[in-house]
Each structure stands twice: as C-alpha cells, then as structure tokens.
Amino acid sequence: MRHIITIAKTTLIESIRDRVFVGLLFFLLFLLGFSAYLSTLSLGDVARIIQNSGMAGMALICLLVTILFGAFSLYREEERNELYVLLNRVPRPAYILGRFCGTAMIIVIFSLISGSALFLLTLLFGGEPAFGLIWAVLWNICEFTLLGGVAFLFYAMGISFTLNAIMVIGIFIIGHSMTEAVESFIALGRFGSPLHMQSVKIISYLMPNFDLFDFRLEIIHHEQLPLDLVGLALLYWMSYLAALLTAAGLCLKNRDL
Amino acid sequence: MKKSLLLTFLFYLAAVAISYSSQTWFKNPLRDDLRLEPPAAKALEYLSLDHRGLLADILFIRAIQHTGSLVWKPLNFALDSPWKYAIMDRVTRLDPRYYNAYLFSAMGLIQDFDDILLARPILERGIETFPESWELPFWLGYDFYLYQNDYATAGHYLLMAAEKPNAPKTFFALLLKTLNRQGAYHQAQILISKMAANQPPGRTKIVYEKKAERLKHLARLQDAALLFAENEKRQIYKLDELLQSGLITEIPTDPLGQSYYWNEKQKRVVAGKKNITQDKK
Amino acid sequence: MQQTTNQSPPILSLKDLSKTYRSREGDVKALADLSLDLERGEIIGILGPNGAGKTTAVKLIMGFIKASNGHIIFDHKELKAAETRPHFGYLPESFRPNPNLTVSEYITMQYNLTQSAAVKSSRRETGQKVTALLNQVGMTSFSGRRIAKLSKGMGQRVGIAQAIAGNPELLILDEPTSGLDPIGKSEVIDLLLNLKKEGKTILFCSHILAEVERLCDRIGIIVGGNLRFLGKVDDFLAQHEADNLDQGFKQEVKCATS
Numbered sequence: 001m002r003h004i005i006t007i008a009k010t011t012l013i014e015s016i017r018d019r020v021f022v023g024l025l026f027f028l029l030f031l032l033g034f035s036a037y038l039s040t041l042s043l044g045d046v047a048r049i050i051q052n053s054g055m056a057g058m059a060l061i062c063l064l065v066t067i068l069f070g071a072f073s074l075y076r077e078e079e080r081n082e083l084y085v086l087l088n089r090v091p092r093p094a095y096i097l098g099r100f101c102g103t104a105m106i107i108v109i110f111s112l113i114s115g116s117a118l119f120l121l122t123l124l125f126g127g128e129p130a131f132g133l134i135w136a137v138l139w140n141i142c143e144f145t146l147l148g149g150v151a152f153l154f155y156a157m158g159i160s161f162t163l164n165a166i167m168v169i170g171i172f173i174i175g176h177s178m179t180e181a182v183e184s185f186i187a188l189g190r191f192g193s194p195l196h197m198q199s200v201k202i203i204s205y206l207m208p209n210f211d212l213f214d215f216r217l218e219i220i221h222h223e224q225l226p227l228d229l230v231g232l233a234l235l236y237w238m239s240y241l242a243a244l245l246t247a248a249g250l251c252l253k254n255r256d257l
Numbered sequence: 258m259k260k261s262l263l264l265t266f267l268f269y270l271a272a273v274a275i276s277y278s279s280q281t282w283f284k285n286p287l288r289d290d291l292r293l294e295p296p297a298a299k300a301l302e303y304l305s306l307d308h309r310g311l312l313a314d315i316l317f318i319r320a321i322q323h324t325g326s327l328v329w330k331p332l333n334f335a336l337d338s339p340w341k342y343a344i345m346d347r348v349t350r351l352d353p354r355y356y357n358a359y360l361f362s363a364m365g366l367i368q369d370f371d372d373i374l375l376a377r378p379i380l381e382r383g384i385e386t387f388p389e390s391w392e393l394p395f396w397l398g399y400d401f402y403l404y405q406n407d408y409a410t411a412g413h414y415l416l417m418a419a420e421k422p423n424a425p426k427t428f429f430a431l432l433l434k435t436l437n438r439q440g441a442y443h444q445a446q447i448l449i450s451k452m453a454a455n456q457p458p459g460r461t462k463i464v465y466e467k468k469a470e471r472l473k474h475l476a477r478l479q480d481a482a483l484l485f486a487e488n489e490k491r492q493i494y495k496l497d498e499l500l501q502s503g504l505i506t507e508i509p510t511d512p513l514g515q516s517y518y519w520n521e522k523q524k525r526v527v528a529g530k531k532n533i534t535q536d537k538k
Numbered sequence: 539m540q541q542t543t544n545q546s547p548p549i550l551s552l553k554d555l556s557k558t559y560r561s562r563e564g565d566v567k568a569l570a571d572l573s574l575d576l577e578r579g580e581i582i583g584i585l586g587p588n589g590a591g592k593t594t595a596v597k598l599i600m601g602f603i604k605a606s607n608g609h610i611i612f613d614h615k616e617l618k619a620a621e622t623r624p625h626f627g628y629l630p631e632s633f634r635p636n637p638n639l640t641v642s643e644y645i646t647m648q649y650n651l652t653q654s655a656a657v658k659s660s661r662r663e664t665g666q667k668v669t670a671l672l673n674q675v676g677m678t679s680f681s682g683r684r685i686a687k688l689s690k691g692m693g694q695r696v697g698i699a700q701a702i703a704g705n706p707e708l709l710i711l712d713e714p715t716s717g718l719d720p721i722g723k724s725e726v727i728d729l730l731l732n733l734k735k736e737g738k739t740i741l742f743c744s745h746i747l748a749e750v751e752r753l754c755d756r757i758g759i760i761v762g763g764n765l766r767f768l769g770k771v772d773d774f775l776a777q778h779e780a781d782n783l784d785q786g787f788k789q790e791v792k793c794a795t796s
Contacts, residue, residue: 006650010639017638041318043365045357052311059308081630084602085700088628089651092620176306180299214307221354253620256603 003090004098011102015069016109024061024068024110031057032117036125047126048220054118055136055216058111062144063172065110067165070103071151075161084257093249100152100245104145111140132219139213142237146208147172149244156251175210212236295343298350305351313351317358320344324366336368342375349379356390359383363396373400384417391421395428398435408439416444419451426455440525442476467512471528474509478517478526481505493519496526547614548575549708549739550599555608557594568594569763571608576708581730581740583754585747587791591763592743593631596712599741600628612708624652627701631712631743635696637686644685645671645699652704667703675699675729691722698729702738709733709740715749727753747783759787761794 015021035053039046077083086095115137122130150171154164174181182204212233215225295301295316305312320341345366348358362376362383376397383393398414401407415432418424429452436445446469453465478496481504485493488502496519499505508517511528520527555572558565569591576582586592597603599610604619611617612625635644645668653659659667672678675695680688685696694714701709714730715723727749730740734753744750750757751771759767759774767774767790771783780786 002653003651006647010636010647013643014636014638038314038318041321042314043317043321043357043361045314048310049314052308052314056308056311059306077636080634080636081632082634082636084597084600084630085628085633085648085697086651087602088600088623088626089648089704091622173306177303180302211307216308216310217352217354220310220352223354257597 003094004101007086007090007095007098008101008105011069011073011099012105015073015102015106018069020068021106024064025113027064028057028061028110028114028117031060032114032121035118036121039125047122047128047130050122050126051118051130051133051136051220052216054114054121055140055219058114058118058136058140059143061110061114062107062140063147063169065107066103066144066148066151067168069106070100070148071155071164071168072161073103074099074152074155075164078257087257092252093246096152096156096249096252097245100145100148100248103148103152104141107144107148108141111137111144114140130219132222135215135225136219139215139233142233143210143213146210146237146241146244147175149241149248150208153244153248153251156248156255158251158255171208172210175208176214178204178207178209179211208240209236294340295347298347301347301351309351310355313348313355313358316344316351317348317355317361320348320366321361324368338369338372338375341366342372342379345376345379349382353382353386356383356387359387359393360396363393363400367400367404370404373397373404376400389421389423391418391424394418394421395424399428399431402431402435408435409441412436412439412441412444416448419448426452440479440523442472442479446472446476470512474511474517475526475528477509478505482519482526492521492524494521495519546577549578549613550576550741551609551611552595552599553609553611555595555598555610556606557591557598557603558606567763569598569760572760572765573608574758574765574768576739576741578707578739579734579737580755581734581742581753583750583757584741584743584760585745585750585757585787586743586760587745590760592745592760593712594763595760596630596710596741596743599710600626624654624704625707627703627706627709629697629701629709629711629714631716633697634693635685635700637684640682640684641672641677641688641696642668642681644696645703648700649703652706671699671703674702674732676725689722691718691725694718694722694726695729698726702733707739709738711740712743713745714742715744715746723749747787751783757783759790761791764794766790766794 032054035050035057038053039049042049077086090098115133118136119130119133122128122133147168151164151168154167159167182201212229215230217223218225296304301312302309323337323341323344342362345358345362349355349362352358359380359382362379363373367373367376380393380397384390384397387393394414395418398411398416398418401414402411405411412432412435415428415435419429419432429448433445433448433452436442436448449465449469449472453462453469456462456465478499481499482493484504485499485502493499496508496517500508511517513528515528515530517526517528519525552572552574555569556567557569558567560566572591572595574582584592584595594603598605598619600623601610601617601619601621609616612623617623639647646664649664649667649671669678669681672681675698677692677695677699680692685693688696698711698714701711711730715726718726723746730742730753734740742750742753754771756768756770757774758765767777775781775783775786778786778789780789
C-alpha cells in the first residue's frame, strides 16, 4: 500500500508540474470560451448549450489527459530507464496500481476544474445553477479512468505508445457506439445471418461500454437519474476496471522488460 | 526572436483578415454547396459519441441561422423547407426531449404555407414525448387553421390542447370558431360546456350555457342531415325535409333568438338570420 | 568457468544463466551459461563490446527478464524473475531521473520505496537520511533544484544516490559513466571508490577499460553472450601477454569473433 501511495503521489506531482498540464488548462479555457460563444447563437437555450458543449470539452480534455498523463508518462518513464529503478523496489502490480491512481487523480482534478468552471458559466450566462453537473463530473471520471485502465493494459502488453494512443482513441469511439452498433446490427440481422448478429452482440459485451455512463440528456433536462441504471453503471465500472488493472498487472509481471 | 514574433503576428493578422474578408464577401450563411443532406439519425448518433445534446444544439443553430437569415439579410438563396425540417427531425431524434426544438418547428421555422405539413410528424413526436404540454398541439392546430384552412385538423389539435392541464382559456374562443367552421358541433359543444363550467356565475356563464344548448341542437340537426343524405343519396334543401322524413320530431328553438337553416355552400346546418332565397328552394 | 577469490560464501551466485530470444531467423542466444560468484565487498567489472550481453546479464540478475535457463542465488536464496530485489541497489544504463521533481523529492521518494511497511520512519528521520545520501554523493547544495535543470554528471550522481538509498548490500551499476565528460566520469569513479571503502559489493558493467582497471578487483569479459574470462586484471594481462587491458581486450574480442 505504501508503494502504491508513493508512486501515485509522485505521478500526481510530476503531472502537475509538467508543461502539458498548463497547456491543457489553457485548452480547457479555450473550450469553455467557445461554449459561451456558442450559447449566444441559441434561442434562449444558453444554459443548455453551455452545458452540452462544456461536457464535450470536458470529455475531450480528459481523453487528452488519459493519453498524455496516463499512457505517455508510462512510456516516458520506461524510456528514461527509471522504470527499472522503480521495479527493483516496487512489485509490478503495485507499480501499475500506483501509476493508475496518480493518473486517476489527474483525471479527477481536470473533471472537477471543468465541472466547476461550467457551473459558474451556466450560472453567469444561463442564469441557472446546474447542480446536475456533479453527475457529469462523476460519469466523466468513471469513463476516463476506465479508458485509462485500457491504456495501462495496452502498455503492460508491450504495445508501442503510438499504437496504444490510436487504440485508446479507437476504444473510446467504439465504447460510445456500442448501443447504436448493436441496434444497427440487429436491424441488419434480418438480412444477414444470425451468426453475424450474435458475434456483434458478444463483441459489445466484451468491449468497454461507455454508453452506460451516458446520462447527459438527463442532466441537461434536469431529470432524476434512474437509480437502477446508476447502480448498474457504477458496478460495471468497478468490475471492468478491476479486471483491466488485474490483467495489466499480470501482463507486466510476465513481460520481459 | 523579435523578428520571428513579429512575423508570426503578421501571418496571423493576415489569416484573420482573410477570414474576415471571406465572411464579408460570401454573406450567404448557408451556401448551396454546404447544404448537405443531413445523414440518418442513427448515423448521427454514432458520430456524436454520446454527445447527442451538443450535436442537436449545433444542428438546431444551423436551422435557426437558415431561417434567421431571411429576416435580417437580403435573400440570396432559396429557402429550403425540406432541408430545414430534415434538420429539425434529426435534432429531435438526437434529443427527443428538446422541447424548444419542437416548439420552434411549429413557430419560428414556419415560413411557407406548406411548412406545417413538414412540421407535423416532428410535432406529433413532440406531443407523444410531452403529453402534458398544451403548446405543441395548440401551435400545430393554429398553423393548420392559419396556413392550410384545414379546420378539421386544426380543430382536432386545438381540442387536444384545450384538454391539457394548464392550458390557458384565452384560445378557447379561437378553437370554438374553428370547430364551428368545420361543423364539428359535438366537439364544440363539449368545449363550450367546459368553458361554461369554468366560469363563475354571471352573465358570461349564461351566454356560454345558451351557446352550448345551441350547439347541442346544431349537432342533432347535423347528424340528421347526414343520415338523410345517406338514405336519400342527396343533400337536403331545407330543414323541413328532416321533419317530413321523420328523422326529427321538431326544429328546436334557438336559445339565442336566431334560426337554424341548411347552408348549401358549407354543407352544414348553421344558426343565423334565415336566408330567404335558400328557403325558397 | 567459475572462479572465486576466497573461501567465504559468495553474496551472489549465478549458475548457468542463459537467455535465448526467439526470432523469425531462429533462436538468438543473448547469453550462454553464465556462471560466477560475487564475493562480499568486492567490485567486479563486466566488460564487453556493444551487444555482448552485459545488459542482458544485468537484466537477468535484476529479474527484469526471464532466464531461459539457470539460477540466481542471493544469500542462499534463489531469486525469481519479476520479483523485487530490495537488497540490491540498481543504476541502469542511460538513466535519467524524473525531471519534474527536485533532487530531494526524488531521493525521498526512492528512500520511501526502500522502506518496508513495518518500518515507519518519521518525516524528520527520512529527511536526515536523504540529506546524508545527498551528502554522500556531493549533491547537498542542489537538493532543492529541479532534476531537469541538472547537468548529466549531476543527474548520474542522483542516480547513484537513489541506488544506495536504503543501504543495499549489493550495487549493480550498468555503464554508470556512459555519456559523461571526463570530469563527470572521474567524479563518478571517485564516488564508487568511496562506496567500495564503505564495504559495498559492486557489480559494474562497462566498455571503458581504463575505469574498470582503476576500480575493479576482478573482471569478467563477455563476448557474443559467452563469458570468456573471469579473474584478476593481472591474470588477464598475463594470459594474453599484453601490456595493458586495452591490448588484451582487443585480442580477446578478436579471438572470440574469429
């Protein structure tokens, strides 16, 4: 546990001091400014547009955070040969867990900054306090920590950074299209073979399904989030993340470095 | 270093100037080459990566710009109703609970007489999604009344709106007129009975009650006239024919002091001053 | 090919350590049957041209790669791959510490990692230990400086400081002077000599012969994955009838590759 905390703390400090951190904050500022601008083009839906575009901005920033602070920092550590020094003292699964916790903290920081800024913008321009954004922050954290877990697994499998980043973006896109994909293929299934349909269904179960964390429309419409779906999403997040990190630890343990 | 900075600034300035000029030269906010057919709603759902709300907002803004351009800019492109309603269809499919999008489809977006026909399927979905809303059926009915002169459809939606909770009573008069014009006396009678029930005792309540009684009479006479036409394979010329054929026992007295007669042009029983020329027939 | 300098039990024994990589062209033997004993308090230098198998040997000892064959015994206990080596201090080749931390933060972090969960040292104790470590490598005055702003030589000192954090019994240093200027090299060699005086056991990989000659009690020469010689420098020179290590080394490599 001590190892995990030390590694996580170092990851956090190192990331905050990185120039990329400041760069991403500026990018976030730009995206929020764009949200405010976009809202002026609406017909009285200012709060709605700020929240919608702000949530998209939050997701974009966190995708970059996952790739740059999650995946890239791992490769950079290996390139500096610092990984060997650390793995001399820290068990490999603990290293993965520590690094992951550090990355998760950065994702939490960025999500909270984005969420708070969005709340203020909505209040300032839209004239309404959007408390639903707390949920948006939570689901954002769930989504991108899970994606971070995917990046960690690819790293542990020995995949190069470029391929890892491409695959993480691919998983991000696929993970958000799961429901639509299954629905489309079910429709296609009428014309295709049942085998096709079953294959698509199986893939949809195996791949990370970010659709489960999508409550954006409910948040925008100030609706009560369905508690059963919330519970299901949290349970899914926990179990999938645990599986990813366990697999990553196992892969790193069995890999020649 | 300073030179490079200056050069960077100059290049940037040039780029901004070009961007500004292009917007000045090409004022048309929706050029024909950019007015692509919107992809299917399912494809847009894929594209949005679960940010359906944002994509709906962006498309909605495009539709607003398209319509708004007509108001404050010289019209240098054809108004494309099928395009703008296809966009609104995608908007409301991406975010089915986007109330303002439905409302806008029936209000600001209507520019052509037939626009309401394009808006109708969108608003039907809106009515289904927001069963409590009186505004959506009201505007749908109002547009059919105003642009299509289709009183039957207008009456259907206006009545639907009137039956919603929180529906303002102010548009009941309009509805009543519409129902009257289409000859839907049964529906009109239900409506005015409701209006009478909502009124506090007094002169207006009495008038409403009398009008309700008149509509009851008209409804009965209209039903008999329709039955006559069905049996005899022709329209009646005057109400007496209904008495002779035994379909009614008497022509009721109008509580508001007017008479009932058959209006051949409108093909319905109406109340008013007796038209002598018609009776002569 | 196994030699020991005295009869006391070795701190580290390598027995028939081999590593074979599989490739499309067939199996590539990176290291073949390496056996050697490392005595307490000695400095052993592993020499070899680029690609000879030195780093593979070190990685095998550190457990970063799995051996195709053989055993690694430390203090009568067999070590397995992918396990931590808390009793080893390690400085990899071309090591660059985390540039976003200060020297003292970095050494504190490494020191904390060497401490077991049972031993909970206070912040003050840790601070004292870190100061002592920095003092040992002559970096006390740079403790608050960001690592990114240090010279390569200073970075290497930080690397050595982290290697000796936690007072390990055995130090494994992979080309600790590579990429350094002559002054930097000399500083690092002096540092290692001081550590030797303190009684540390050091396994030291290099292809710079002068520093090996200056530092090591024994040398091992690896060429093409095979340990060609293990013993004292004088014995090596006598064996090759050479005047210096450079001449003897060249002969050995020529002989091995011909």
